[in-house]
Amino acid sequence: MSVSSTPKTQLPLWVPLVSQNGFEATSYTAVSAQGVHVTFEDGQRRLCAKSGLWNANLGYGNAQIAGAITKELETASYLPLFRTAHSRALEASKALLELPTHKFQRVLFSTSGSAANDAVMKLARHYFVLDKQPERKLIIGLSGSYHGLTYGSQALSGDDLGQAVYGVDRRNVRHIRFDDDGAELARLLTREGHRVAAIVIEPVLGSGAEFVPDAFVAAVLRHREEHGFLVVADEVATGFGRVEGWFASDKWRHAPDVVVTSKGLTNGTSACAALLIGPRVTRLFDVNEAIFVHGETQAGTPAACAALLSTISEMKRLDHHALTQRVSAALDELISRLRSNPVVGGSSGRGCMRGIKLQSDKGLPLSPNQVMAVVRRIHQAGAIVQPGPGRIQLLPALIYTTENFEELHTAIQAGITKAERDGVFA
Secondary structure, three states: OOOOOOOOOOOOOOOOOOOOOOOOHHHHOEEEEEEOEEEEOOOOEEEEOOHHHHOOOOOEOOHHHHHHHHHHHHHOOOOOOOOOOOHHHHHHHHHHHOOOOOOOOEEEEEOOHHHHHHHHHHHHHHHHHHOOOOOOOEEEEEOOOOOOOOHHHHHHOOOOOOOOOOOOOOOOEEEEOOOOOOHHHHHHHHHHHHHEEEEEEOOEOOOOOOEOOHHHHHHHHHHHHHHOOEEEEEEOOOOOOOOOOOOHHHHOOOOOOEEEEOHHHHOOOOOOEEEEEOHHHHHHHHHOOOOOOOOOOOOOOHHHHHHHHHHHHHHHHOOHHHHHHHHHHHHHHHHHHHOOOOOEEEEEEEOOEEEEEEEOOOOOEOOHHHHHHHHHHHHHOOEEOEEEOOEEEEOOOOOOOHHHHHHHHHHHHHHHHHHHHOOOOO
């Protein structure tokens, strides 16, 4: 058995999603974060342009949210939700149900977007067993989508994320295009519509920030009437002001059956996610007195619920609708300025969730390694951006100022210029 070279830096931590060889520990080890900046071990204070992992929508260190969590930890450090309830979970559930434009009836807490997507796949299949259609096991996702890295959510994710390496079972999962006016969707439903339990849609894809056209969503909702499957809005990334309103699906003409939310739900302070479940699903479970077999030890803890409630309060106090509109307009201007660079192609996304496409000197999309090379140079120039397929992604906090956007433009431009000099775009 051959052994690869020893990592340059021996860390006790296995850093996710990167090779452990040559990990630049001082440049990528954070020591503190406040507002929209993160300070690293190398002493550099960098502007965060991805809101942590798209979850610190109100920036780092919000005092009101931190205070609410601290108070709750002193009141009830932990209470479970297995065959029991607690008052904070009831209060948080009620507050969540009051947010969307559409009506939902019940909240199921989870600990992450990945785990919540696992739960929603189980819920859809259980629903159709109760509906005496046990053959409905297929879950449909979108090509290029990202739903998580647990076994269920990794199967549902439409990106190549090593599913074959890990033996992820995708026999009851299908993926369809969303940029063909629904043609592939129609063909699949003609062939297998009687076996479809749910179609899961990210209003804006987390991987690449590609906006799913309104016409495609409308087609899915029309097909639901004919074929009877459930529609799930995966708003893990798009919710809580990231695109518009509380949820992007608020703009849909008809409600999804389930909304999945996480990330901005607690401003990144707690391991928290939630399923907002509509009356079609809750009625069938209630009529059958059915028990949904899903639970997570840390789901819906008092501290997480306090963080959720305080996040909602802070977003209302700061008028997140106005903040989203202002930051979205500033991103339009930033992207327009960067387009003057010949290696910057088009853009993608909506609201405060954008992608800036990069191209080689020959006009070809950049490879993943080339994108990472650009991201690293932007990092060294003072800003943290997210890599995406052939692009960098920008997801700034809703509290960004004009000065922050100037700082971001300077860092991105400097990083691209350094990458050009280093031959990254050749």
